[in-house]
Amino acid sequence: DLTSMLLLGCLLASATPALAQDGPRETLGFNALHARLGDDAPDGTGIAVGYAEAPANGLWGPNLNVGELSTKVVSIESPGTPGESAHSTIVMQNLCGDSTSLAPGIVDVFLWEANHWITGFLNLGQGANVAPDPLPGSVKVLNNSWIASSTPNTDNEVLRRVDALINRDRLLMVNGVANNPAGNPPLLSHAFNAIAVGRRTGDHSALPTDASIDGPGRMKPEIVGDAGATSFATPQIGAIAAVLWETAETWPGLSTSLAARRVEVIRAVL
Numbered sequence: 067d068l069t070s071m072l073l074l075g076c077l078l079a080s081a082t083p084a085l086a087q088d089g090p091r092e093t094l095g096f097n098a099l100h101a102r103l104g105d106d107a108p109d110g111t112g113i114a115v116g117y118a119e120a121p122a123n124g125l126w127g128p129n130l131n132v133g134e135l136s137t138k139v140v141s142i143e144s145p146g147t148p149g150e151s152a153h154s155t156i157v158m159q160n161l162c163g164d165s166t167s168l169a170p171g172i173v174d175v176f177l178w179e180a181n182h183w184i185t186g187f188l189n190l191g192q193g194a195n196v197a198p199d200p201l202p203g204s205v206k207v208l209n210n211s212w213i214a215s216s217t218p219n220t221d222n223e224v225l226r227r228v229d230a231l232i233n234r235d236r237l238l239m240v241n242g243v244a245n246n247p248a249g250n251p252p253l254l255s256h257a258f259n260a261i262a263v264g265r266r267t268g269d270h271s272a273l274p275t276d277a278s279i280d281g282p283g284r285m286k287p288e289i290v291g292d293a294g295a296t297s298f299a300t301p302q303i304g305a306i307a308a309v310l311w312e313t314a315e316t317w318p319g320l321s322t323s324l325a326a327r328r329v330e331v332i333r334a335v336l
Contacts, residue, residue, distance in 0.1 A: 090160075090292040090302055093266070096168045099309075108316070110169025110308035115161060116143075116176035116205045117301070118183040120212035125149035126179045128157075134164035140175045143202060144182035153297065157211045160293065161301035162308075169305035171312070176202050180212050188227040190220070198231045206311045209304040210241045211297035215251035218278035225257050225280065232259040236329045238311070240304040242296040243287045244271040252279050255286050261307075261333060262287035263300040270296050289336060303336065310335055 091097050100107045119126040127148025128135060135158060142148060154177075162172035184190050188198045201208075215221060232239055239260040244250045250271030255262035256279045264270035264287040275284045291299025314326040325331060 091168065093292045094168055094302060094306065108309045108312040109171035110162065110167075110305065110312055111171035111173075112315070113169070113172055113207065113308040113311050114174040114176065114203045114205045115169075115172055115207045115209070115304065115308055116178065116201075117157060117161060117209035117211070117304075118178040118180040119148075119151065119154045119157065120180040120214075122151050122153055125151040126154055127151060127177065128155040128159075132159065132163075134159060134166060134170075135162075137164065137173065138162060138175055139173055140177055141202065143176050144179040144186065146179065148177065148179065153211070156298055157209065157301050160298050161209055161304055167305045168302060169308040172305070172308055174203055176205055180210070180214075184224060188224065188231065190224055190227065197234070198227055201231075201235045201237065206236075206238060207304045207307045208237055208239045209301045210239070210254050211300045213242065213244055213251045213255070214253040216253075218276075221252040221256070221278070222280055224253055228254055228257045229259045232257075232329065236327070238304075238307045238329050238332050240300050240307065242300040245269060245296055247271055249273070250286065252276055256284075258284075259329075261289055261303065261336065263296060263303050264290045265294070265296055265299045266290045266292050307332060307336060 127150055129150040130136060132155060159166040161167055162169055162175060164170045178187060189196045231237060240263055241254040241260050243255045243262050243264050250273050256275045258281060275282050275286060289303055291302035293299040293302060310332050314320050320326040
């Protein structure tokens with residue numbers, strides 16, 4: 067079992083980040099894309115996404131009464147009642163909210179409690195012959211805005227299962243790094259095949275992967291978003307990935323190309 071699971075960053079007092087002309091939609095290219103393409107701009111329509119959320123006081127679900135989330139269809143993949151978490155709400159707003167996200171066209175969202183995602187979905191500790199469960203609903207992007215660490219053996223097994231899942235199901239996974247520049251727990255930023263996300267101010271861990279982890283010495287993160295904490299920068303990158311998936315699947319000249327729909331290509335474009 068994991069010995070600790072820590073939420074990234076701090077909870078915000080407001081559930082709806084304000085959007086200004088110089089906000090994330092400007093700095094991360096949403097405004098420019100929509101100015102150029104207008105109604106033809108891809109917005110994540112038709113792409114299913116998921117996220118695993120660490121519980122805060124036992125709560126790990128979004129507040130779907132927030133207006134920009136009221137049209138989303140959320141499938142709960144873990145047992146229990148998620149309740150409403152401010153952290154989970156902001157993660158989901160940045161991932162698919164109508165007025166906050168860079169991919170407001172996303173409708174279908176699959177939600178896990180993070181501990182269950184590790185033990186009941188990745189099937190940690192079940193042996194090499196037991197693979198991670200199949201992804202539900204053709205999920206293309208999966209967000210993890212939490213950090214954790216256990217023993218090196220456990221951390222390595224979790225990371226190997228993450229990499230196997232990404233390879234098997236052509237999944238693009240985004241994982242946050244610690245906001246503390248002095249340290250970075252291995253889960254899940256140390257994965258080979260996922261994208262580790264920081265924030266554009268540089269106020270995040272930027273360290274090599276640990277000596278106790280497969281492939282030590284790799285620098286993390288690979289990319290940054292524009293938010294006050296890595297928890298909320300991570301789903302911004304996930305939203306952009308959903309836009310790229312939609313582009314690869316529907317844009318003339320790309321929709322017939324199998325190469326365009328390789329997760330390695332989507333990662334490279336990011």
